Amino acid sequence: MSEKTIVAIMYDFDRTLSTRDMQEFSFIPRLGMDSAEFWSFANDLGTREHMDSVLAYLYAMVRMSEQRGIPLRRSQLVEMGRSVEFFDGVEDWFDRVNAFGRECGVTVEHYIISSGMKEIIEGTKIADKFRSIFACEFLYDSSGKPVWPKTDVNYTNKTQFVYRINKGVLDVENDLDLNRSMPDDSKRVPFCNMIYIGDGLSDVPCMKMMKAYGGYSIAVYQDRKKVEALLERNRVDFIYPADYREGSGLDVTVRNIIRKMAISDVLFHENAAQKRGQE
Structure with missing residues (x-):
């Protein structure tokens, strides 16, 4: 088998790996608000101003911090990542999957594609498990104060x-x-x-892309009813509870997919070798 064979697993973050939206662990409580109040402000702003919903919540983070006289700095957002909680099995998932990939003769790489905050993700316990983290990010001045959105990862440009x-x-x-x-x-x-592993409608463009081009998509859930329609409408290959522990349905299926990819690669190279032998 080719040593260059790579399997890429891409993840949404909020409610896919983390149990809630990442802002709800530290940032929103720091403002003295509840989650419903913050997201209502951000969503209403987006609707009223015909604004990209992700840019609306980034603006809300800056505006509400300023209104309350609470400095918002990059270092603080990174620190907030320490409080993010994950679904069962997530923290040792990556090492287990990597080891299984090596057993199959492939290299497994992990990537985040999220509409959440890159700075917060960088502060989490699992940040070093990813080859790249694609997420929203601010541009900062010399004091670490956000001055402009640097990267906006919305639902459609995830692809x-x-x-x-x-x-x-x-x-x-x-x-x-x-x-x-x-x-x-x-x-x-x-x-x-x-x-691609995600949790809902915001992930559909990437999930459909996987199905169209021969990859695999998996929707994880806390409430099965929220993702059943994705399976019924053929937008996703599998749905499983957000349980990353060894032996869970998600774990077994991801291993089987990796195994299939590894076998397909072996057959591809065997076929190529035979064709070269006939030349």
């Missing part, structure tokens, strides 16, 4: 990051190489070697 992983163009500044035509056999991670 660009799938293409970045596919081509190995992980620098979000590099659009030239991202848009450059590239033969399929030279792309770093084929779509058929990708798995």
Whole structure:
């Protein structure tokens, strides 16, 4: 088997790996607000101003901090990542999956594609498990104060990051190489070697992309009713409780997908070798 065979697992973050939206663990309580109040303000702002919903919540974070005289700094957002809580099994999931990949002869890489805050994710216990974290981010001045949205990962543009992983163009500044035509056999991670794990409608564009191009998509849930329609409408391959522990349904299926990808790669290279032998 080729040593370059890579399996990429891509994750949403909020309610996929973490049990709640990441702002709800520290940021919103710090404002003296409850979650419903904060998200209502952000959502109403977006509706009223015909605004991208992600940009609306980023603005709400800055505005509400300023109104309450509470400084918002990058270092504080990173520190807030320490309070994020994860579903059962998440914290040791990545090492277990990586080890299984090695047993199968492939390299497993993990990526975040999230509309949440990159700074908060960077402060979590699992931040070092990802090859890249694609998420919303502020531009900061010399004091660490946010002055402008630097990256906006909304529900539809999530798919660009799938293409970045596919081509190995992980620098979000590099659009030239991202848009450059590239033969399929030279792309770093084929779509058929990708798995996307998310929790709902915001992940549908990436999930449908996986189904269209030969990868796999999995919806995890706390309430099964919220994702059943995704399965019924053929928008996702599998649905499972958000349980990442060894032996769970999610764990077994991801292992089986990795095993299938590894076997497919073996057969591909065997076929290529035979064709070369006939030349």
